[in-house]
Amino acid sequence: MTIAKALTIAGSDSGGGAGIQADLKTFQELGVYGMSALTAATAQNTLGVQGVFPLTPEAVARQLDSIGKDLTPDAVKTGMLFSADIIEAIADRIAHYGWGNLVIDPVMVAKGGASLLKADAVTTLIRDLFPLALIITPNLPEAEMLTGMQLYKAEDIREAARRIHNMGPDMVIMKGGHAGGELARDLLYDGTGFTVFESLRIRTEATHGTGCTYSAAITAGLASGLSAIEAVRVAKDFIQAAIEDSLGIGSGHGPTNHFAYRQRRSQNGGVLN
Numbered sequence: 001m002t003i004a005k006a007l008t009i010a011g012s013d014s015g016g017g018a019g020i021q022a023d024l025k026t027f028q029e030l031g032v033y034g035m036s037a038l039t040a041a042t043a044q045n046t047l048g049v050q051g052v053f054p055l056t057p058e059a060v061a062r063q064l065d066s067i068g069k070d071l072t073p074d075a076v077k078t079g080m081l082f083s084a085d086i087i088e089a090i091a092d093r094i095a096h097y098g099w100g101n102l103v104i105d106p107v108m109v110a111k112g113g114a115s116l117l118k119a120d121a122v123t124t125l126i127r128d129l130f131p132l133a134l135i136i137t138p139n140l141p142e143a144e145m146l147t148g149m150q151l152y153k154a155e156d157i158r159e160a161a162r163r164i165h166n167m168g169p170d171m172v173i174m175k176g177g178h179a180g181g182e183l184a185r186d187l188l189y190d191g192t193g194f195t196v197f198e199s200l201r202i203r204t205e206a207t208h209g210t211g212c213t214y215s216a217a218i219t220a221g222l223a224s225g226l227s228a229i230e231a232v233r234v235a236k237d238f239i240q241a242a243i244e245d246s247l248g249i250g251s252g253h254g255p256t257n258h259f260a261y262r263q264r265r266s267q268n269g270g271v272l273n
């Protein structure tokens with residue numbers, strides 16, 4: 001048996017809803033072998049982030065070497081990277097091992113407002129990591145930070161996608177979780193055209209870790225050999241189910257339900273409706 005392998009390079013969320021925990025749960029649910037390289041531990045729950053404890057760049061690079069010398073990933077995602085020197089170490093190792101199918105979730109700020117990326121690390125992220133990426137998945141505040149634009153109108157969001165695409169990735173997905181409206185609409189730009197992925201917006205507070213889970217599901221799909229469009233389609237269904245069937249735990253912004261997609265499929269004889 002050959003199994004697809006995916007690697008997440010991200011921070012730990014002690015509460016289990018976001019970060020490396022969300023990524024590994026998502027890989028597992030989608031039938032992909034999950035590996036991780038930790039960038040930082042956060043003391044975190046559904047109420048917020050109580051502490052951030054980064055690893056040294058060397059500790060991050062050594063984890064990537066352990067993986068690179070033994071277990072080549074079929075796809076890789078990055079999440080919370082925290083500092084410029086950690087990003088430099090990661091970009092160096094990814095280029096060294098020639099890992100493709102790289103999905104970058106440009107995590108900057110947790111939902112409660114805690115900083116997960118130092119302000120001076122944004123230029124390093126763009127310069128060193130974006131050119132290596134297959135897909136970058138900014139939410140609207142991250143896209144505003146990357147472009148310096150204010151994103152209210154649909155045409156501005158498209159223009160921001162073009163500008164981020166010019167920073168080096170093959171594709172950009174502008175996530176619509178932070179926009180208003182009846183639909184949660186994500187826009188994929190591949191340098192020539194736009195593909196829309198949309199679902200009914202769910203009225204809920206339980207959206208902790210949606211971005212991590214979504215980009216992990218895309219990464220799992222790529223690792224399994226899906227095209228980018230197919231992988232995003234599965235990821236959109238995965239995150240919709242995970243938000244809809246919330247677990248009702250924690251007293252703040254609860255986590256999404258990573259079991260939901262697979263449970264629905266098995267209830268429907270393998271078909272998701």
Ligand SMILES: Nc1ncnc2c1ncn2[C@@H]1O[C@H](COP(=O)(O)OP(=O)(O)OP(=O)(O)O)[C@@H](O)[C@H]1O
Pocket residue numbers: 018109110111138139140175176177178184185186199200201202203204207208209210211212213214236239240243
């Ligand atoms: N209330 C909602 N109902 C349906 N889909 C949603 C909702 N909120 C977010 N999504 C979807 O979840 C995915 C992640 O988008 P979002 O903009 O929330 O990411 P994010 O802000 O990076 O998340 P986080 O920082 O919590 O990890 C997208 O596919 C988006 O459309």
Ligand SMILES: Cc1ncc(CO)c(N)n1
Pocket residue numbers: 010011012013018019020042044079080107109110111116208209210211212
């Ligand atoms: C560790 C970690 N990574 C990413 C996010 C963004 O949701 C978070 N809250 N915590």
